Amino acid sequence: MRWIRPLSARTGESAAVIGAKAHGLVTLHRLGLPVPAGFVVTTEACRAFLRDGRLPGGLADELASAVRDLEAATGRRFGGPGTPLAVSVRSGAGVSMPGMMHTVLNLGLTAEAAAGLAAETGDVRFAEDSRRRFLASLAAATGDARLAIPGDPAAQLELAVRTVFASWDTPRARTYRELHDIPHDLGTAVIVQAMVYGNRDGRSGTGVAFSRDPTTGENTPFGDVLFGHQGEDVVSGRSLTLPLRELAGREPAVWAALAGALRRVERHYRDACYAEFTFQAGELWMLQVRPGGLTGGAAVRVATELAGEGLISRREALLRVSPQQLRHVRTPRLAASARAAVVARGVGACPGVASGRVATSTEAAVRMAASGPVILVRPETSPHDMRGLAAAAGIVTARGGPASHAAVVARSMGKPAVVGVAGLVVGAGSVTAGGRIIEEGALVTIDGSGGEVALGSAPVSTDEAGPHLRRLLAWADDVSGGDPAGDEAARLAAAHAALRTP
Amino acid sequence: MSGLPGTGLPGIEHGAVLLHTLRCAGWCAVERLAVATGLDEATTESELIDLAVAGLVTRTSGAFAAWGLTDAGRAANAERIAAELESAGTRPALLAAFERFLVLNPELLDLCAAWQLRPVDGVLTANDHSDPSYDARVVARFEDLDRRAEAVCADLAGALPRFGRYRVRLAEALGRARAGERRYLADGTASYHAVWAELHEDLLVTLGIPR
Structure with missing residues (x-):
């Protein structure tokens, strides 16, 4: 096939052709790990779509053929009605662009197929929930809530592939690439896999x-x-x-x-x-x-421990930690002894640790700030919370990510912030987190790097990676003949320079 | 009474404008209210005192002294805003423009985050603004987004003229940032981010959509 590759241990294409996500799935296959059966539409097909404004000739036939293979592999029928096959349709570019493109789940669950799934599982609610999620995820991906969704599963699949391809070129995705030095002409692959249902039952x-x-x-x-x-x-x-x-x-x-x-x-x-x-x-x-993807002290610890386990050499451990990372190693963090007091976790949006009394509204934050530091805890923030944000020593929100209103304002004010704390419920005069009720006025400590919220005035440390950092820097000095009394980042940079000299 | 600067609208009462601004922007000091509405500070304060006498606004003292709405003020504004949209008969047009605003909203927030944080060796790091080429790229993307936002703002003002004031404030923030006052992108209450957030709040309030 020209535009499609199977997802299997024998697939030999690079991440540039099948995308990084599919490349990872091929690796999982090779390691003998369980991966749902599927195939991938290449980035080349995406480039053709972006150039011509339509799916390339022959792709529809290849999709039909790949779906038949998937039916054979799973023993199910795309669109049903008996033992229906549903698929997930996910984007996967050669480089990571988190949150920029969409995913469609449970595709192929036509009304008829959903009835078939209900009959097969004896669980009408599960089948209806799955179909509802399909309709919602396709509408969200196309950005058209009034979209007429085709009844034919093959037409649904083509629509989903077109939608994922088109999402490469949204202004928001273009902005992301401009800011991260990613070329605009790479395109994304599309991964199609047989659904496995996390909403199947209580053991899912x-x-x-x-x-x-x-x-x-x-x-x-x-x-x-x-x-x-x-x-x-x-x-x-x-x-x-x-x-x-x-x-x-x-x-x-x-x-x-x-x-x-x-x-x-x-x-x-x-x-x-x-x-x-x-x-x-x-x-x-x-x-x-x-x-990869770990930063700061965690990156230092993992690199030294992997060398200790013999998985990588000391030389490689040194090269895995950039001098830039060491700047983050000394950011104040919750001390290890405070981990037991952590009651909720979210996304760290502005580094630093702050302790203070919980305020659940801007009014309370302003009032309480007169007698000591306050942590403002809100579902999310809006311009109404500006005074509370100004009065608070730290900020926690239940919703939103690193670009939310609360995160942007917290960084502009240089205040530690934790956003997107799942399960955090802000009531009048108290909050519920991790199943515990925390009254307004209770003392909490937040860590805006790790995204933790701990009860009480928790201890802070700037040396959490201490022993690992000292070991890594000793290796650095061995390599470069550097000065153990020197600046930490400079010692590591000297080792990098020595290692890169042929 | 003269009109609201930037809207070309005669006859909108200053008091009603201030009441609505407090509803969208939350508690504000006089200086910030003056910037938001385009009124001078003396007029703003005198109008606020009249509104306070009428029981519609109140003032707190202390370190975060500010003016805010009373319950009666919030109710009066809600009634007025609903009647305004009703008599204009432009709810569908406003709703359609709001949907286009929502497409731009995550991109604007991405840009503010990119202004504050940038990846260095794969680590998201506070932008210390030592790399002019990176900063120039972010500003260029702000300008690109602003061109698209201008079209949306025009549609909003077409549906309800008072939304024209946001176009003036956004353009002013971007203009100052372009002229070197870069804090007008994402820092402080007159920044592009802050004005955008007030516009978002105003749209939710005006259309009666809960957060």
Whole structure:
């Protein structure tokens, strides 16, 4: 086939052709890990679409043929009615562009197919929930809430592929590429996979996992899991996720399989990894993997420990940490001894640690700030909260990401902020986080790097990576003959220079 | 009473304008209200005192002294705004323009974040503005977005003329940033980000859409 490649261990294409996400899925196949059957439409097809304004000739036939292969592999029928096959349609460019492009889930669940799924599973609510999610995700992807969705599943698939291709060229995606030095002519691949349903039953769910704690670098899997839901609910922060380790108690077989998979991908990439997964009726499926991405003290700890485990050389450990990273190592963080007091986690939006009394409104923040530092806790912020933001020592919001109103204002004021704390409910005079009620006026401490909210006045440290940092810098001095009393970033930079000299 | 600067509108009462600005921008000091409305500070303060006598606004003292709406002020504004949209008969046009605003909104927020943070060696780092080429790229994207926002603002003002004031304030913020006062992009209450957030709030309030 010209425009489509199967997702299998034998697929030999580069990330430039099939995209980074599909490339990771091929790696998972090669490692013998469970990946839903599927195929990928290449970036070349996207470039043809962007050039000509329509799908390239022959692609429709290739899609039909690839779907037939998928039907054969899964023993299901696209569009049903009996044992219906539904697919996910995801973007996947050669370079990461988080949040810029869309995903369509449960595609192929026509009204007829949904009825077939209900009959097959004996669960009408599950089938209807899945169809509703399909309609909503396709409408969101096309940006047209009044879209007439075709009844024919093949036409649905073509529409979804066109929509993902077109999303490459939205002004917002163009802006992202301009700011991140990504060429405009790369295009995105489209990954089509048989659905696995995280919303299937109580033994199903979805989650994200790091092979090592991204805050500290500690060698223990870390992440979020959400029972009975599909992937977009975790990423959107709309639902209450649980710490990943809850999986060990509720689904020990899934936990064991996931922990094993994370170890295996780490060995392969010789680095800490990030993964997305779904489990359906107690069975694990891997949906995405990518190496690296840890920063600051966590990056230092992972590099030195990987060298200690013999996975990488000391030379490589040194090169994995940029002198720039060391600037972040000394940012004040919650001390390790405060971890037990952490009651909620979100996204760190402005680094630094702040302690203060919880205020749930701007009025309360202004009033309470007269007698000591205040942490303003809001569902999200708007211009109405400007006075509260000005009065507060730190900011926490339930909704929003690193570009939300609260995040932008907090950074402009240089105040530690944690945004997007899933499951945080702000009531009148109290907040609920992690199942606990925190009254207005209670003392909390927030860490705007790691995104943690801890009860009480928690201890702060600027040396969390201390022993690991000292070990790495000793290696740096060995390489460069550098001065152990010198500036930390300069010592590492000297080692990099020595290692790069042929 | 003269009109509201930037809208070319005669006959809008200053008091009503101030009341609505407080509803969209939250508690404000006189200086900020004057900038937002385009009125001078003396007029603004005198109008606020009249509104306070009527029980529609109140003033707090202390470190964060500011004027804000009373419940009666909020109710009076809500009634007026609803009647205004009703009599203009332009709800569908305003709603359509609001949907186009919502397409631009995440991109504007991305740009503000990109102005404050930039990836250095793969790590998101506070932008110390030491790289003029990066900053120039962000400003160029602001200008590109602003051209598209101008068209949306024109549609909004076509539906309700008072929205024309936001176009004036956005253009002023971008103009000052372009002239070197870069804090007018994402810092402070007269920045592009702050004016944009007030416009967002105004649209939600005017259309009666909850957050």
